[in-house]
Amino acid sequence: MSANGLVTHGQAVYKQHCAACHGANLEGQKNWKSRNADGKLPAPPHDETGHTWHHADELLFGIIKYGLVPPYGPKNYKTDMPALGSVLNDQDIRAIIAYIKSRWTEETRKIQAEINGDGIKRLNQ
Incomplete structure (x- = not known):
């Protein structure tokens, strides 16, 4: 899937599975x-x-797929965030992340890319 296709797919998946809580415009x-x-x-x-x-x-x-449980969140953390791995495949999850990132400024994406380090390479394998 192309980068644009991933973002478009991510927008649709986000709208269906995330927007009710995190907002249609990512406003939370x-x-x-x-x-x-x-x-x-x-x-x-x-x-x-x-x-x-x-x-x-x-x-x-990890948070999207498994929920806010160790190692993706604190032990016994109270949250309404569901683990979506049983309803979304890995490509859907990557698409959601691509869509969210597409809404950030280039500067924010640059800072987040530095945080990613080698993690993005492992994620895309």
């Missing part, structure tokens, strides 16, 4: 930095106002 839920009464944090934004770009693609892939 209100007060995403403050825990709800149930102790869970609201879904964070995936745009540049959030922290998604602070993480390597390999970690983002």
